[in-house]
Amino acid sequence: MQCEILMIGSELLLGQIVDTNAAEMGRMLAESGINLRQKTTVGDNPDRIKQALSDALDRADVVLTSGGLGPTEDDITRECIAELLGRPLEFRQDLFDALAERFARFRFVMTENNKKQAFAPRGAIGIENPHGTAPGLIIEDERGVIVCMPGVPGELIPMLRDRVIPYLRHKFGIEAVIHSRVLNVCGLGESRVDAVIGDLIKSQRNPTVGVLAYPDAVRVRITARAGSVDEAEAMIDAVEAEVRKRLPDNVVGTGNTTIEQAVDVLFSARGWTLAACETNSGGMLARRMVTAGARSFAGGIVAPGVSNVFDKIETLQNQFHPDCVLLLQADPAGQATFVHFLWPGGVEDWRLNYAGTDERSQTRIAVTALDHVRRLLGKT
Incomplete structure (x- = not known):
């Protein structure tokens, strides 16, 4: 069984919101043994939506859509599917009753345009949405299956997990x-x-x-x-x-194991702590160690422009009392970074053939310095 996802909404194309739904959908579908063939994003234009749907149905057995099920004028997913498949939109009392119940439960006032959400292409199967107002829809057609879900992540993800994936696995006999x-x-x-x-x-x-x-x-x-x-x-x-x-x-x-966590494990196993002085990485190493929750990291200082980073060792020792010290310093020409590691086994020095003050360069310096330390401790 081949599956595609169609993300609907001009806000996605304009970069006004980040499409987190597609990544999560891809992960969930893969874990469920459903082969995702392609993802397409289209704006709120009826001709383009219909064309994107038609193209997807030519390639895949199932098309999952996200967005366009709300009550406003630019929510046109239902209408586009109805026109494409030649199925008239019909008012569904069951969808309306469920909609009214949800509005009452949320203590919202239902306006006239909310009734739009109770219409569906003829023969559609409604999907309960306990986390919002817009019901999902399943349309089984000779061209393939279209499953429509709301675009709000807090509504889409539970619906996909609890309703749509079980439906697809059962319908297509997916066991893998x-x-x-x-x-x-x-x-x-x-x-x-x-x-x-x-x-x-x-x-x-x-x-x-x-x-x-x-x-x-x-x-x-x-x-x-x-x-x-x-x-x-x-x-x-x-x-x-x-x-x-x-x-x-x-x-x-x-998985999510980072270089900082790996280094922290090595230090913690030895009962050691680490402090750092950074002259050209903007505190990136310290920031990453703290973000990773590294308990072995005692602290760090940022000292841009310091000509001799070894002058900061006493400051680090007095302030943090570390067992080990890591010093990062750019060469005078700004073309390389010198890494000095003071530890119970002595002093180790490494040269990194790059420098820079942008975030990417600072990340590379911090990560590479920590990786040198990881390799050293991993061998002792």
Whole structure:
């Protein structure tokens, strides 16, 4: 079974709101074993909506729509589907009664235009919306199935989870699940990671492997389709082992594990604390450690323009009493960053061949410095 999603709303195209629905829908559908083929976004234009719906029905068995079910003049999803499929809009007493009950429960006053939400294309199946006023709709047609859901995330997500996905799995006899695991890789760029595991990516076997680049890490996604989550996990385990074998020093962790959390585990296991002085990373390292909830991080100072960062060691020791100190300093030409790590094992120095004061550069400096520390402590 092939599925597509159609996000409806001019506000999405104009960038007035961020489309968080599509990402969450994709995740939920994948976990439920439903193959999502494509996502399309279209504005509140009837001709374009009908064309987008028609194109999606030509490609997929099911089209899930989000948005356009409200009571206002620009909420036209129902009308577009009715025209496209040649099904007249009909007033539905059952939808109206449910709508009136919800308004009463929420202590809202129903206006005349709210009655628009009680109309549906002939033969549509209503979907209860306990979190809002707009009911969802399922239209089973010879061209395919269209499922309409409201655009409000707090209404759409529960409806998809509790009503739509069970309906689709039952109707199409879907028993498989799609399960993913993400490995967070530091110390290598996307192209280098691709060079090492490119054959796994190209094979497109089950499980499949993909690479996504982020400012703070490269994420390797392993996705398996199986009869159960346990079976999928076992399949993923085998591929993960191969990836770790090829990238023995680079995998920081899985899921949401960050480099900061990985470093914090290493320090906490030793009962050590860390303080930092940053001259050219704008406090990015300290900010990331604090955001990650790293209890081993005692604190840090930002000292732009300091010519000799070692002069700040006494300040750090007096203020934070750390077991270890991490110093980040740009070279005079601003082309590189020097990292100095003072720890019970001595002093370690690293040169990073980049600098910069923009957020991306500061993130790269902070993450790379922490990764050097992680590698060092991981070997001792």
